[in-house]
Amino acid sequence: MNLNALDAVLAIPLFAAAVLAALPGYQLTAKLNVLASLLTFLAAISLFVIEPRSGDYLLVDDLNKVFIVLTTFVAFTTSVFSASYIGHEIEIGRLKPAYVRFYHAMYQVLMFAMNLALLANNIGLMWVAIEIATLTTVLMVGIYRTHEALEAAWKYFILGSVGIALALFGTILVYMAAKPVIGEGLYAMVWTVLVVHAAKFDPALLNVAFVFLLLGYGTKVGLAPLHAWLPDAHAEGPTPISAVLSGLLLNVALYALLRFKILLALNPAAIAPGPLMVTMGLISCVFAAFMLYRRRDIKRMFAYSSIEHMGIIVFAFGMGGPLANFAGLLHMTMHSLTKSAIFFAVGHIAQVKGTQKIADITGLTVSTPLLGWGLVLGVVAIAGLPPLGIFMSEFLVVSSTFARQPWLATILALGILIALGGLFLRLNTIAFGEPRGSTAPTHASYVPLFAHLAIVFVAGIYLPPTLVSGFQNVARLLG
Amino acid sequence: MHGLVFDVAHLLAGSLVLISFIELYQDRLFALINIFAAHALVLALSVAWQAYVQEAPHLYITAAIALVFKAVVIPMALHRIIVRLGIHREIETVVGIGPAMLLGMGLVALSMVVMLRVTAEADPLAREDLAFSLSVVLLGLLLMVTRRNAVSQVIGFMSLENGLVLAATGAKGMPLVVEISVAFSVLIAFIVIGIFLFRIRERFDTVDVQALDRFRGERK
Numbered sequence: 001m002n003l004n005a006l007d008a009v010l011a012i013p014l015f016a017a018a019v020l021a022a023l024p025g026y027q028l029t030a031k032l033n034v035l036a037s038l039l040t041f042l043a044a045i046s047l048f049v050i051e052p053r054s055g056d057y058l059l060v061d062d063l064n065k066v067f068i069v070l071t072t073f074v075a076f077t078t079s080v081f082s083a084s085y086i087g088h089e090i091e092i093g094r095l096k097p098a099y100v101r102f103y104h105a106m107y108q109v110l111m112f113a114m115n116l117a118l119l120a121n122n123i124g125l126m127w128v129a130i131e132i133a134t135l136t137t138v139l140m141v142g143i144y145r146t147h148e149a150l151e152a153a154w155k156y157f158i159l160g161s162v163g164i165a166l167a168l169f170g171t172i173l174v175y176m177a178a179k180p181v182i183g184e185g186l187y188a189m190v191w192t193v194l195v196v197h198a199a200k201f202d203p204a205l206l207n208v209a210f211v212f213l214l215l216g217y218g219t220k221v222g223l224a225p226l227h228a229w230l231p232d233a234h235a236e237g238p239t240p241i242s243a244v245l246s247g248l249l250l251n252v253a254l255y256a257l258l259r260f261k262i263l264l265a266l267n268p269a270a271i272a273p274g275p276l277m278v279t280m281g282l283i284s285c286v287f288a289a290f291m292l293y294r295r296r297d298i299k300r301m302f303a304y305s306s307i308e309h310m311g312i313i314v315f316a317f318g319m320g321g322p323l324a325n326f327a328g329l330l331h332m333t334m335h336s337l338t339k340s341a342i343f344f345a346v347g348h349i350a351q352v353k354g355t356q357k358i359a360d361i362t363g364l365t366v367s368t369p370l371l372g373w374g375l376v377l378g379v380v381a382i383a384g385l386p387p388l389g390i391f392m393s394e395f396l397v398v399s400s401t402f403a404r405q406p407w408l409a410t411i412l413a414l415g416i417l418i419a420l421g422g423l424f425l426r427l428n429t430i431a432f433g434e435p436r437g438s439t440a441p442t443h444a445s446y447v448p449l450f451a452h453l454a455i456v457f458v459a460g461i462y463l464p465p466t467l468v469s470g471f472q473n474v475a476r477l478l479g
Numbered sequence: 480m481h482g483l484v485f486d487v488a489h490l491l492a493g494s495l496v497l498i499s500f501i502e503l504y505q506d507r508l509f510a511l512i513n514i515f516a517a518h519a520l521v522l523a524l525s526v527a528w529q530a531y532v533q534e535a536p537h538l539y540i541t542a543a544i545a546l547v548f549k550a551v552v553i554p555m556a557l558h559r560i561i562v563r564l565g566i567h568r569e570i571e572t573v574v575g576i577g578p579a580m581l582l583g584m585g586l587v588a589l590s591m592v593v594m595l596r597v598t599a600e601a602d603p604l605a606r607e608d609l610a611f612s613l614s615v616v617l618l619g620l621l622l623m624v625t626r627r628n629a630v631s632q633v634i635g636f637m638s639l640e641n642g643l644v645l646a647a648t649g650a651k652g653m654p655l656v657v658e659i660s661v662a663f664s665v666l667i668a669f670i671v672i673g674i675f676l677f678r679i680r681e682r683f684d685t686v687d688v689q690a691l692d693r694f695r696g697e698r699k
Binding site: 184 | 593594597609613616
């Protein structure tokens with residue numbers, strides 16, 4: 001058997017997880033964690049150079065290549081951030097060394113599960129991978145074992161499992177719809193076969209299946225009525241996990257949803273999935289924008305900002321068409337990079353100030369200029385101010401919608417503006433003014449933070465033509 | 480023969496829905512656990528019947544896991560936990576028994592209406608199975624939201640999983656998912672019992688989820 005890049009993307013994290021679970025010592029394991037993430041990223045990039053053949057279980061196409069490269073890249077930078085973050089947590093005794101071994105192993109298991117979900121060519125396998133990812137993040141959210149962390153993990157576990165259960169029911173229904181056309185057995189769950197025959201499936205079954213899948217995977221995306229787990233899980237877990245949750249896991253669940261959206265779009269008699277997604281996206285965006293105003297915990301605030309942005313992304317994909325899909329993809333990429341950068345900054349800030357309470361964090365640009373300005377840049381980017389990348393993508397979403405549904409675009413723009421107000425209201429006291437309280441020294445890693453911000457900045461001004469044509473291909477694929 | 484095949488499958492799946500209803504009105508933890516064991520037992524029988532009917536021997540594995548693990552091991556472990564924690568008192572329910580039963584009936588009616596209508600062309604066995612399993616899933620959800628106690632929420636979740644296993648085995652010839660989803664229910668049970676309950680106990684001296692609510696991030 002010859003090992004190709006496809007297998008490597010899955011095998012490296014799995015192997016690393018086994019090794020990291022066995023090795024003691026924080027210094028070594030943190031470095032190995034970074035190394036394993038880097039190797040996975042390189043393997044993912046090589047998918048562009050030599051495209052391996054897809055089998056019955058694994059698949060590589062234009063759509064998941066974008067997701068997999070983004071996932072492995074952010075996973076790599078987060079592992080660099082995680083090394084310095086966890087080092088500080090051990091120093092102050094918040095995290096026991098015994099748990100660090102567990103933490104690193106779980107980090108790689110999570111990477112494996114997310115990559116598997118993205119590469120799976122089988123809707124059953126994809127479900128399993130998302131379930132593994134959910135379980136590992138539950139364990140990591142509860143790793144501090146404080147009251148708040150346990151409550152957050154429990155809530156996440158209950159809501160996440162319910163979502164996952166509904167998604168499995170939806171998956172079974174898709175199989176039931178496919179069975180009369182494709183026949184019993186493996187092929188009725190293989191994605192590439194499903195797509196070919198989708199037009200002949202029973203539309204009524206597909207409709208019900210999509211409702212279950214939307215609610216199920218929508219819970220994991222953090223869409224508005226089902227988002228309750230998200231702020232708690234972000235606020236109480238270790239910050240690298242907040243970055244991975246916001247930047248990556250939400251995208252993976254969204255990817256699953258997009259796959260089924262393609263399936264439904266191919267069946268002329270089935271309901272159009274677009275309006276459902278547009279509605280949930282709009283509700284999430286506007287609701288989360290209002291929720292930004294009364295937050296007292298800095299990580300919770302950015303968790304709500306994630307809900308807002310996932311709303312915008314789901315809205316864009318719901319609108320459909322080449323331009324809106326392109327904008328949705330771009331926005332998803334920019335949001336992943338920016339939000340994880342913000343969490344890198346916030347993680348170190350919370351360590352420096354010893355608290356996550358917004359009221360106790362003031363004047364950061366004076367006390368810790370690099371972190372303070374990093375956060376300011378991140379918030380400017382996430383709020384969608386020009387000339388950064390998110391401005392570009394938000395502008396594309398809104399303007400492409402204006403041409404088709406002016407009212408929807410107005411509501412969306414309103415949500416974005418409300419969120420901007422909420423973020424800057426808080427940023428003012430956090431970043432500027434007289435610094436209060438103690439400031440502990442920290443060995444922050446600035447490289448991942450500013451690398452992400454630099455990419456977002458460049459993307460706002462100039463997008464390489466290869467990237468644009470790649471995204472356009474995917475946008476056409478999404479219909 | 481076909482009549483018998485259908486009737487037995489129908490009987491077992493219907494009993495599963497009925498036992499879900501019985502779970503809804505239990506107000507003692509021990510009783511709830513015993514009823515859950517019965518739930519898992521009926522599931523095991525139902526899966527075994529499907530294995531026999533579909534001539535799919537791999538489904539016997541699923542049935543065996545349901546029987547050994549869900550009907551025996553988990554209930555025994557939960558019994559021990561409850562004794563050790565000393566919480567075998569009444570369960571605090573969020574909604575009264577009457578409204579909970581009414582809600583349950585509404586959910587079952589809903590799943591019948593939805594599933595029977597959309598699966599008009601599927602074969603009758605799979606059709607009924609799907610309608611019943613959706614009922615079990617929804618009743619499991621209802622059990623989870625009407626209880627405050629962590630143990631009964633876990634039981635609600637496991638009955639929900641039983642409904643999913645019923646659906647997956649009813650869908651004839653479905654690959655992979657049966658074995659893997661069962662393996663996952665095992666994993667979930669391990670995680671829940673092993674880590675959460677003990678950690679919660681360690682920190683709170685109670686497994687009442689309401690006590691956890693006090694520590695919610697922003698209500699300090």
